[in-house]
Amino acid sequence: MSDAALLALFAPYCGGLSREQDLQEALQVMAGRRLDGLRPVHGGRGHRFRLSWSAVHAPLEIAHCDLAFPDQPDITYRFELLTHQLVDWLMDRSDSGGAGSDLPDSFWRWLLTGADPSAADA
Numbered sequence: 001m002s003d004a005a006l007l008a009l010f011a012p013y014c015g016g017l018s019r020e021q022d023l024q025e026a027l028q029v030m031a032g033r034r035l036d037g038l039r040p041v042h043g044g045r046g047h048r049f050r051l052s053w054s055a056v057h058a059p060l061e062i063a064h065c066d067l068a069f070p071d072q073p074d075i076t077y078r079f080e081l082l083t084h085q086l087v088d089w090l091m092d093r094s095d096s097g098g099a100g101s102d103l104p105d106s107f108w109r110w111l112l113t114g115a116d117p118s119a120a121d122a
Contacts, residue, residue, distance in 0.1 A: 001057060003027070013059040013084035014091060026090035030056070030083075035090065038100040039108070047071065048100070059084035067111070077111060085117050 001009075006027050007020065014023050029035055034052045041047060048071055054064040063086050067077040092104040109115040 006057075010059050010084060010087055014087050019091060022091040023087070026087050026093075029090050030087055035093070035103075036100055037093070037102050039102055051103070053086060056083040056086075059087070079111070081117075088117075 003024070007023060010023060010027065011017055011020070014026070030053075033055060034050065036050050037048070039047045039049055047069055050068045050070060052066050052068075056063045059082065061083045062080050063083045065077075065079050065081065065086070067079075069075050089103050089107045092106070093101040094104070095101060106115075106117055110117045
């Protein structure tokens, strides 16, 4: 599917065209099926993570995800979610000072507590 078609398909679920650049970047990451990142920790070096997911092509398709921590190989999370939610989180990722991207607090809250992923970051 073309980039323009994916953009048109996901835009209604992911903030519309007001965030077109973020959406385009997130869709490029989504196509790679993996995000290597770093979760900062106050007073520490942070936790490296790798989030990977199944090939998905539509906003309401279920994405099968794995979250692993390379420095702690015994810790792995497996979960499923709607693809547009994954794209939303990829759109909201932040730069961790050149060491990798971090996912938004809403992702980590959802992962650990099951909090509503559509709730605003605190």
